[in-house]
Amino acid sequence: MNPSANTKYHFLVVDGDIHLSTTFALMMEFYEHEVRTAHTSEAALALLEKERFDLIITEYWLPQMNGEQLAAIIQHQWPNQPILMATANIDELIKHVHPVAGVDCLLNKPFSMSQLREAILWVLDRYPKIRQGGLETHGARDRHPAEPEKSRNPQRPGYRRSL
Numbered sequence: 169m170n171p172s173a174n175t176k177y178h179f180l181v182v183d184g185d186i187h188l189s190t191t192f193a194l195m196m197e198f199y200e201h202e203v204r205t206a207h208t209s210e211a212a213l214a215l216l217e218k219e220r221f222d223l224i225i226t227e228y229w230l231p232q233m234n235g236e237q238l239a240a241i242i243q244h245q246w247p248n249q250p251i252l253m254a255t256a257n258i259d260e261l262i263k264h265v266h267p268v269a270g271v272d273c274l275l276n277k278p279f280s281m282s283q284l285r286e287a288i289l290w291v292l293d294r295y296p297k298i299r300q301g302g303l304e305t306h307g308a309r310d311r312h313p314a315e316p317e318k319s320r321n322p323q324r325p326g327y328r329r330s331l
Contacts, residue, residue, distance in 0.1 A: 177222040179203045180205075182206045189206075209230050212226070236271070
């Protein structure tokens, strides 16, 4: 991910699998980013009440409240919060929920470290103020120059189905 050699981000990783959320966190901490984890949607919302995050990375298949429901609540309370959803079985998910509302990018599990970095960079590119270290206002840009073909989400400009 080479957004800036000095830019450090604050991420929230939401995954019901403790091992996977720990792996996500370690992958991002390798690049010296600050990472918080939550294992339920409710825990994620509690953290969001207390802290600001540059990006939320969530799983769709969460216990009690799924990732799309979580994204809807987040977008209602924090309308410009960037969200990346990483999940298995995207094709099955898209059949039933197309497109996933409130999400900037879907990343299909399993994925490589480089795919995760590319997805994070792609989402953060859509919010220039985050990339510049400010969180006061967000604005979406048109498209990442290396971006493959994408499907559109009417709820989120520049929605990208998967990598």
